[in-house]
Amino acid sequence: KNEVEQSPQNLTAQEGEFITINCSYSVGISALHWLQQHPGGGIVSLFMLSSGKKKHGRLIATINIQEKHSSLHITASHPRDSAVYICAVRSGANSKLTFGKGITLSVRP
Amino acid sequence: EAGVTQFPSHSVIEKGQTVTLRCDPISGHDNLYWYRRVMGKEIKFLLHFVKESKQDESGMPNNRFLAERTGGTYSTLKVQPAELEDSGVYFCASSQGITGSAFFGQGTRLTVV
Numbered sequence: 350k351n352e353v354e355q356s357p358q359n360l361t362a363q364e365g366e367f368i369t370i371n372c373s374y375s376v377g378i379s380a381l382h383w384l385q386q387h388p389g390g391g392i393v394s395l396f397m398l399s400s401g402k403k404k405h406g407r408l409i410a411t412i413n414i415q416e417k418h419s420s421l422h423i424t425a426s427h428p429r430d431s432a433v434y435i436c437a438v439r440s441g442a443n444s445k446l447t448f449g450k451g452i453t454l455s456v457r458p
Numbered sequence: 459e460a461g462v463t464q465f466p467s468h469s470v471i472e473k474g475q476t477v478t479l480r481c482d483p484i485s486g487h488d489n490l491y492w493y494r495r496v497m498g499k500e501i502k503f504l505l506h507f508v509k510e511s512k513q514d515e516s517g518m519p520n521n522r523f524l525a526e527r528t529g530g531t532y533s534t535l536k537v538q539p540a541e542l543e544d545s546g547v548y549f550c551a552s553s554q555g556i557t558g559s560a561f562f563g564q565g566t567r568l569t570v571v
Contacts, residue, residue, distance in 0.1 A: 391564035392549060444556035445514060448501040
């Protein structure tokens, strides 16, 4: 079993819907990253968090350290949000990232 | 400011040939990482440089892979000889400190035929 699990694997939504993507991990972490990759594009870092909640525009990321769980929320989704969303964690003193498989999100107009 | 850049963006080589991938990190970033995604799997760590020194190379698959970072600037990852299972997308990332945000390159898609 992978140390970082994401669900659901694929997600289709209608434009305007509120979307939640989940990430669970099994190791102690010092930080969790949410990353985005558009088709044919590079990886972009959306958030890095170690506690609580962060917000940027229509995106909100939360983390519950006790439950080893993080969520990425997209409000008022738009077709341009269609991308792969990847959760990655940094454990303890290690600086390398351990990745989930990513979730492919498609937002239909 | 330029981001992390990788060359080439795509490479198709025959089994047994040699390929060298290059990564230019963001200027001033001492930490440089190589990652790889094999089709259908999650992205996996290959190695980590701090300046010119290899901090952690626990993810390197075997001795056909050689990474260097001469002078602590750009890095190269050489695969020699390439095998079919080496196909995938190779990502480079850099950060200012080990706790800083990671900035990723566009990746190099390597296809070994």
